[in-house]
Amino acid sequence: MSLRHSLLGLLSEEPGSGWDLMRKFELSLENIWPATQSQVYTELGKLAEAGLIAVTATGPRGRKEYAITDEGRAELRRWLLEPRRPRRQFDDLLLRVTFLNAVEPNQAREFLTKTRDAVLEREKELEKLKETVNWGDDALSVYGRMTLEYGLRYTRMHAEWADWAIARLPEE
Amino acid sequence: MSLRHSLLGLLSEEPGSGWDLMRKFELSLENIWPATQSQVYTELGKLAEAGLIAVTATGPRGRKEYAITDEGRAELRRWLLEPRRPRRQFDDLLLRVTFLNAVEPNQAREFLTKTRDAVLEREKELEKLKETVNWGDDALSVYGRMTLEYGLRYTRMHAEWADWAIARLPEE
DNA sequence: TGTGTCATGTAACTGGTTACATGATTCT
DNA sequence: AGAATCATGTAACCAGTTACATGACACA
Numbered sequence: 001m002s003l004r005h006s007l008l009g010l011l012s013e014e015p016g017s018g019w020d021l022m023r024k025f026e027l028s029l030e031n032i033w034p035a036t037q038s039q040v041y042t043e044l045g046k047l048a049e050a051g052l053i054a055v056t057a058t059g060p061r062g063r064k065e066y067a068i069t070d071e072g073r074a075e076l077r078r079w080l081l082e083p084r085r086p087r088r089q090f091d092d093l094l095l096r097v098t099f100l101n102a103v104e105p106n107q108a109r110e111f112l113t114k115t116r117d118a119v120l121e122r123e124k125e126l127e128k129l130k131e132t133v134n135w136g137d138d139a140l141s142v143y144g145r146m147t148l149e150y151g152l153r154y155t156r157m158h159a160e161w162a163d164w165a166i167a168r169l170p171e172e
Numbered sequence: 173m174s175l176r177h178s179l180l181g182l183l184s185e186e187p188g189s190g191w192d193l194m195r196k197f198e199l200s201l202e203n204i205w206p207a208t209q210s211q212v213y214t215e216l217g218k219l220a221e222a223g224l225i226a227v228t229a230t231g232p233r234g235r236k237e238y239a240i241t242d243e244g245r246a247e248l249r250r251w252l253l254e255p256r257r258p259r260r261q262f263d264d265l266l267l268r269v270t271f272l273n274a275v276e277p278n279q280a281r282e283f284l285t286k287t288r289d290a291v292l293e294r295e296k297e298l299e300k301l302k303e304t305v306n307w308g309d310d311a312l313s314v315y316g317r318m319t320l321e322y323g324l325r326y327t328r329m330h331a332e333w334a335d336w337a338i339a340r341l342p343e344e
Numbered sequence: 345t346g347t348g349t350c351a352t353g354t355a356a357c358t359g360g361t362t363a364c365a366t367g368a369t370t371c372t
Numbered sequence: 373a374g375a376a377t378c379a380t381g382t383a384a385c386c387a388g389t390t391a392c393a394t395g396a397c398a399c400a
Contacts, residue, residue: 001387002267009271019351033267034260036389041353061351061396073274080268080275081283086290087264088206090360094319095174095205096252099181101311102245103252111253118258137342139273146337147266157329165318170309173359191379208361213381233368233379262388 003043006033008068008076011053013140015067018044032147047072097165105172112169116162123155175215178205180240180248183225185312187239190216204319219244269337277344284341288334295327 010016010024018041025035044066047053052072057065068076093115100108130148135141182188182196190213197207216238219225224244229237240248265287272280302320307313 002262002264003387005271006267009267009274012271012274017351018353019349022351029267029270031261032263032270034262034388037352038354038390039388041351045353059351062353063351076271076274080271081279083286084264089203090174090206091204092174092256092259094322095178095181095201097315097318097322098201098204099177099184099248099252100315102181102184102248107253114255142340142342143269143272146269146340149336150266150269150333153329153333157325161322161325164321168314168318170314175359189379190381191377194379206360210362210381210383211360213379217381231379232370234381235379 002033002079003035003039004047005076005079006035007040007043007047008052008072008079011066011068012073012076015056015065017059017063017065019063028144031151105170109166109169112162112166116159116166119155119158119162123152123159126151126155174205174251175207175211176219177248177251178207179212179215179219180224180244180251183238183240184245184248187228187237189231189235189237191235200316203323277342281338281341284334284338288331288338291327291330291334295324295331298323298327 006025006029007021010021010029016024018037021044022035022037022040025033025040029035044053048055048066051069052075053066053068055064056067059065096111100111103111126148130152133141133144133148135145178197178201179193182193182201188196190209193216194207194209194212197205197212201207216225220227220238223241224247225238225240227236228239231237268283272283275283298320302324305313305316305320307317
């Protein structure tokens with residue numbers, strides 16, 4: 001149930017409406033914790049009812065601006081440091097690799113090649129993002145830079161692994 | 173809906189009952205595509221109804237042994253090579269890193285240190301697994317070795333990233 | 345005046361989780 | 373006789389997705 005905490009996290013930086021938050025999810029959390037519009041609005045309602053956030057201003061078109069409450073901040077901190085067993089992960093790619101013997105080796109090769117090319121593409125995007133952003137030493141820069149670095153290292157690892165795997169494919 | 177294809181994949185290797193498949197999920201797919209007992213049985217029912225698998229033998233205690241059909245094999249291959257946009261990922265760890273400025277730097281440090289230790293632990297387990305298995309050149313060895321290698325490279329990358337991140341933490 | 349953006353919400357569905365429920369067979 | 377394992381299934385729930393529905397406001 002981390003959508004809830006994503007919202008608390010975003011609202012801990014500054015107040016905002018459902019619409020604002022929705023855009024933030026699209027812009028900055030897309031690769032970490034994506035959320036849909038409908039989810040955002042429903043969860044905001046629940047958070048408000050639970051007293052973790054509150055409406056602090058209203059605007060045109062029924063706009064409701066929410067701000068995090070003290071209880072919300074406490075809950076955010078609690079969640080941040082809470083120990084937890086890593087949630088099970090579902091990896092569609094590795095699942096397919098596991099059963100790759102069901103197709104011809106040349107098809108398997110094509111599959112892995114496509115995979116590698118896709119992650120290389122992604123790496124380029126992240127590289128560009130890294131160059132674009134003006135990194136300061138504010139909190140967002142520090143922690144945002146960390147998640148970006150994770151993405152970069154991840155894509156590099158992934159591409160290298162794919163090459164390694166391709167080389168190990170059985171002959172046709 | 174890859175549980176369906178996990179089952180087809182497992183049954184493409186050899187026939188088995190719900191119970192057998194359940195154990196295979198626990199043993200070999202736990203880190204790739206975990207499934208619960210109830211899920212396995214319900215999905216087997218649906219697969220049988222769709223004609224992708226069929227009951228080929230019965231045994232004591234109401235045991236039903238399923239085998240993959242030709243349609244099932246075709247569906248498995250279709251799924252394996254089907255192009256698809258990478259499914260969105262939810263990363264609880266990176267989400268927490270994003271909002272880490274909500275806690276004190278020393279708590280952030282502790283968080284990252286724990287994270288690193290946990291992945292190092294995990295790496296050790298995978299290393300041990302690699303040594304234990306007798307790798308041949310059969311399909312399972314080739315593709316199983318690939319997924320294991322992915323896990324190894326992933327945990328190494330993860331631990332190195334954590335160290336990098338710890339070093340970049342603001343002073344207390 | 346019409347297009348794009350801002351803004352809210354609900355309903356139905358899908359896939360995965362937890363909990364419940366039952367009982368036969370095998371091994372010690 | 374009792375414990376462990378084999379074996380099946382259902383029901384309620386939770387989180388995330390897709391689709392539907394509506395409409396005000398800003399600006400060109």
